[in-house]
Amino acid sequence: MRDQILCDIRHDADVGELRRRATAFCRAAGFDEESLGRVAIVCTELGSNIVRHAGSGGQVILRQIAEAAIPGIEIVALDHGTGMSNVERSLQDGYSTAGTCGNGLGAVQRLSDLFDIDARPCRGTAVICRIWSRPRPNQAVSPFATGAFRLPASNETVCGDIWVIDQGNGRLCSLLCDGLGHGARALEAAETAAAAFLQARDEPVVSRLERIHEALRPTRGGAVALIEIDPDRNRLIHVGLGNIAVRYRHRGQWHHLLSRQGIAGHILADLRPCETAFEAGDLLIMHSDGLTSRWDPAATPDLFERHPLLTAAVLCRDYRRGADDVAVLVIRRSEPCSNTF
Template sequence: MASHCHAAFDVTEPSRVGEVRRHAVRLAESFGFDEVAAGRVALVVNELGNNLVRHAQGGRLLVGAVEDDDGGVQVEVMSLDVGPGIRDIRASLVDGFSTGGTAGQGLGAVRRLSQVFDIYSRAPGGTVVLSRLSADGAAPRASGPVEAGVVRIPAPGEHVCGDNWSLVPRDGRWLLLVADGLGHGPQAMEAADAAVAVLAGAPDGPPSHLLERMHQALRATRGAAAALAEADPGAGTITFAGVGNIAGRIISGLGDRSLMSQHGTVGVQIRKLQDVAYEWPPHAVLVLHSDGFATRWALGDATDLVQHHPALVAAWVARDQIRGRDDATIVVLKRRGG
């Protein structure tokens, strides 16, 4: 699985909805969406954006693209706000429901148009909504026992992201990498992309050995922080190794455990790497993120969020914890149906 960077738009008045809609349609057309399919994307942006303008505080839309293992691409639209929240989500998804004197078609229409849809809200607290749309209107084929959700946003003023990530299957286990090239811009992207390329070659060995191979591959770059987790859903374990300031967490409704990385920079200087094994409880999510996010955060009263699509977990954290000074990438991995 792979994803393209998200474009982030603050949506506080109607003209911003049009700007996001035009961007989303151009993105869809670049992946071969025809006029009808691109129109569905436009409708989703309209509904989510207008909901933010009419009802929400601190509204933001994220627009990106997700590529599945079969090479199919879905346009992804995520809506984030900080309140007031939705007290009855089930009712809000019924056509005709409205708290603001409007026709109340918004969320129900978004759910019908989407091939992947999920919503989470706390009142008070805010709401996050996920919509993914494919060119042919067909739901994506589930591949494997895990699924990932990602938010990946370039540094302010940059058009490319100096972070990258990869999720690669290997013998019933899954390798999850997050790499953060030093600094930001094209040279940071080059370093992060070089780390991802090592996994694309399907190499063998534990995470520590793969990071050592990345260390050699990145010597011609400015270097990167990188963390690699091997998730085994069957055994319920995660084997982890990391260099630099990529944060790793295992979060469930009952606990929150940090994964330990060592100091250094892949491609510049690292010490002897070690693999550390952790238990992965059935309903827990694995989170890796770059230092574009604050390091000390908690889900607090929203721990039930881990029962939802992992993209909603990523969006909820991104809503509150992005520093706004650097590239920001967060990847959330969970078992399907967990």
């Protein structure tokens, strides 16, 4: 994918290849030598942990990011290995269960600007990191924490599912689009939807979806859902067309938001927005149908208190349909917090 690299990790040689691809990826984005060194160490440690502790292997996913014109990299390591019985102890330098010096995860945490981990025993390990190429300027604090993750269908090199987060005027508006089918033409439809979404920035969500529908006419179309959150009014507005699932947790209870049947670009239903309360502490999850709808928040409640990127990545790992593209977007309304160890 254009902004994302997937690296399968099974053997020591794969770790070296991961390190080379990550540093090349970041050098092209403008990282200096010090930041490249941090990326190289983090990727080496995460890849090595997969080789040592996940018998069936795992994946490390690299994604280019940017904030205030400063490039960065998002690193997500996923496996279905043994997990950890004591995560905090595993983050201490000198602790190892594999006979090594035990500096791996502790070093990853220190070298990362953002770090979070989920490692339940017998369920596997998931680690997320963000590393910026240089320090970012102080910015206004956002009332939202967001994270998103996507993977292409089996045997595909590009993912036709896209998300966009658009913040301005104190509000957050998000799009999730699943381009029909797989491959390059699905990606083309999804990118067209994303461009139309941003071009209609000042319009209400229903108008934005209508603009997307018109833009998608020359493409194969897609399923689309839009969310607008106004923290001053503690309100959330949703409108959707097609099979994009939306769940939200409000005051500890989970609810569904339903989209209209149709295909953006080809079959437009009578769009009816839904408005509901969305307060500090509430959580929203949007996902394409590449994720099974059978995931149960009650099975792993702690996961939904982690950083939204970690939540999205673990849901993709554990509940994806391998034959389809998948994208998950997680938004938490909260007071500022790092959600890291």
